Amino acid sequence: MIIKQYFNSYDGKQYSSELDFVYCPKCSTRLVKKEIDGSSRSYCSACHYVQYINPLPGVAVLIEKGGKVLIGRRSQNSFESDKWCLPCGYVEHHENYLNAAHREVFEETGLEIEITSLVNVSSNQLNPNLHTIVAVLTAEVIKGTPKPGDDLVELYWLSHSDPFPDMAFEGDEFTIGKYFEDKLVRIPVDPRFKIVNQL
Numbered sequence: 316m317i318i319k320q321y322f323n324s325y326d327g328k329q330y331s332s333e334l335d336f337v338y339c340p341k342c343s344t345r346l347v348k349k350e351i352d353g354s355s356r357s358y359c360s361a362c363h364y365v366q367y368i369n370p371l372p373g374v375a376v377l378i379e380k381g382g383k384v385l386i387g388r389r390s391q392n393s394f395e396s397d398k399w400c401l402p403c404g405y406v407e408h409h410e411n412y413l414n415a416a417h418r419e420v421f422e423e424t425g426l427e428i429e430i431t432s433l434v435n436v437s438s439n440q441l442n443p444n445l446h447t448i449v450a451v452l453t454a455e456v457i458k459g460t461p462k463p464g465d466d467l468v469e470l471y472w473l474s475h476s477d478p479f480p481d482m483a484f485e486g487d488e489f490t491i492g493k494y495f496e497d498k499l500v501r502i503p504v505d506p507r508f509k510i511v512n513q514l
């Protein structure tokens with residue numbers, strides 16, 4: 316497969332100043348800009364807190380069944396509302412990315428899954444406010460009937476012959492396209508987290 320692990324909708328060089336804190340989240344002192352580790356960062360002169368602006372870690376899951384892929388339409392109040400995507404979401408601090416995949420799939424589709432492989436990790440510079448790094452997994456359904464929930468309002472099993480609907484993320488369209496061409500490279504995942512019973 317031709318590897319594509321970087322998707323961008325802007326030059327990716329400068330994040331939005333909207334992300335900068337004005338006051339220290341720890342002690343409420345007004346922050347100042349200071350050169351730290353090669354970049355100008357918001358810094359608290361009272362408690363020495365430094366605000367590092369980092370990408371957000373996420374997961375996306377390609378659930379396959381009989382050659383079809385489960386996609387969902389995004390709710391009105393979500394980013395890229397009304398567009399379609401793979402079940403996806405952010406990794407919480409207390410979980411690993413495989414457990415995050417089980418949780419997000421269950422929240423958004425009601426399905427319990429077996430994770431079958433890791434097929435990509437991508438940087439997605441979506442806009443100057445939002446940069447995600449997403450582990451893309453494949454999975455099969457082990458229990459449940461698809462029912463949209465959380466950020467998704469409609470689910471659809473997309474087949475090779477369907478035209479693509481308006482997709483929210485270029486990376487999802489890339490992954491699904493490679494799946495239909497049978498060109499995904501599948502890396503095994505840690506068997507301890509392929510199936511979880513405690514969702």
Ligand SMILES: [Zn+2]
Pocket residue numbers: 339340341342343344359360361362363364
């Ligand atoms: Zn402080």
